[in-house]
Amino acid sequence: MSRIALLAALIYILIIAGIGTLNGSVLTLALPLVIYLLAGLWRGPEKLELSAERTISSERIAPGEIITVSLTVTNHGETLNQVTFHDPLPDFLEIIEGSNNRIAKLPAHGSLSWSYSLRGRRGFHTFSGLYLQAEDNFGLVIKRKFLPTSGQVLVLPSVARVRRIVIQPRQTRVYSGVIPAHQGGTGIEFFGLRSYQMGDSPHHINWRASARGNSLYTNEYEQERVADVGIVLDGRSRINDFGDRSSIFDDSVLAAVAVSSALLAEGNRVGLLIYGDRARWTSPGFGKRQRERIMQNLALSKTGESQNFKSLFIPRRMFPTNSQIILISPLHEDDLPLLAQLRRSGYPLMVISPDPVTFEARRLGNSGSVQMAARIARLEREIMLRKLRGLGIQVVNWNTAMPFDQVARAALSRPVTFLRAMRSERGGRS
């Protein structure tokens, strides 16, 4: 029931009761209510003629960085006794100082300025405008208006610095880089021997091998080139989101930033596919510009659910044949067949999997039942990961309580064969 309707109903009751009982005193009780109504009408807002302007100190910020939003509203019409302004903000932005709401009196042709500071987590927001509500002093006559303003803010994802990620794609591109190309030529690592040819540097002659034979032999080194890398970020709600609005997806985004930055820094051609409610594709590219494009797309990425992406989604046509594919996903048992199929098709596959079991168990507390459930879930997950490793897929099981750069340094900074050898040596020693 609106306030005016309530007042009117009470006035009717008092008038009818007063007249019905011919009691002037009861009738008189309606007087304050009538005067109150009249005052509302007298001071009520008429036509709203306002404009708003917004300035934002920075439109592109890192998480936690503080920006200041300044607003100026100008009244081109009559005096407004009470105006409430509301500047809507998304969940990922948090106000540090000031307020996005304001209540004020706006004189005719006067203006009002205020500012507030905010910081945020990863995301993008367009400040489309300002909602205002003009009222009389008693809040009886209400007029609302939307004042459009321009402005946007992009909060980039957090960055974990990873120096090197070793990948071993089957095929490389022609440009020189740091990935062993399985071809002899100029490089650092020894690759093989071949007969000396005119023009070969005398420094590269293998004298020991030449002394055993009758002719000269030259050392060949493994060429190092750049490669095509496709990063797939899995944003399906059902495997990323948990109860009470917590999500492991932000950790996946962090890993995607670190991996793409490291690979781009080494000169590789990197593409990114994010899918959740819909697919977001960053076509492959090189360098800092590509990094910026990937960062922007990661800033916008959200989890979601779609009928198209019920199962794992890696469209092969988007990635050149034999290019390295890096899947970042908490993984689900049902995803195994597709990964196996992809591996059989010849794609070198790396899976970085933020561990959802540890993530959820950490939030649920330390009770006996939680520990037991977590143990069972962890065993199931370990079986799934072993199956994947058995298929020749490099799997990194990331406990998100540990910083990603630490995990990457331990598991991704050296070739898989080297790491396996280290592990077996350690096993042998023990």
Place this chain on the structure above:
Amino acid sequence: MTRFAIYVSIIAAAAVLAVGLGIQGHILPAVGVSLLGAAWAFAFRRNMLWVATPAFALFTIISASSIWAGVSPWLSMIGLISSLIVWDLTNFLQRLQAANESPLQIERTHFQQLGLVSGLSLLGVYTATRIRISLTFGGAAILAMLGIWGISALVYRLRRHEDEIDV
């Protein structure tokens, strides 16, 4: 300031009506009104601001009923005006809370306006008690119809622009 004024007005509304009823010997209704006032103050303390609307309607009806119970029209009027002030200030407080601030200038203007309305109402009551008009039932009925028509026209005018969103 607003919160303090609300507490004072709740106490005033309940106390005035309870004293009026008590003087007339209606002890049980007087206790009932006091308890209602206490409940209203408690609900406000717990930030249950929606309670203000039914409480205001109830106090208006109690004020009108107290006149038939022989309570002085002045006491009834003060009770009604106090409950009107509480109802108004609660709504005002809600708006201030939504805006996350309480600018002194706006609060002051609001109190001035509210004071003006209360003053005019008391002046109206004073005038009404001084003027004596004898009316037949027919004349009173016509006046009532005119009053209802006038209020309806006013309400229609107020509500015409209510919730109209101008984009």
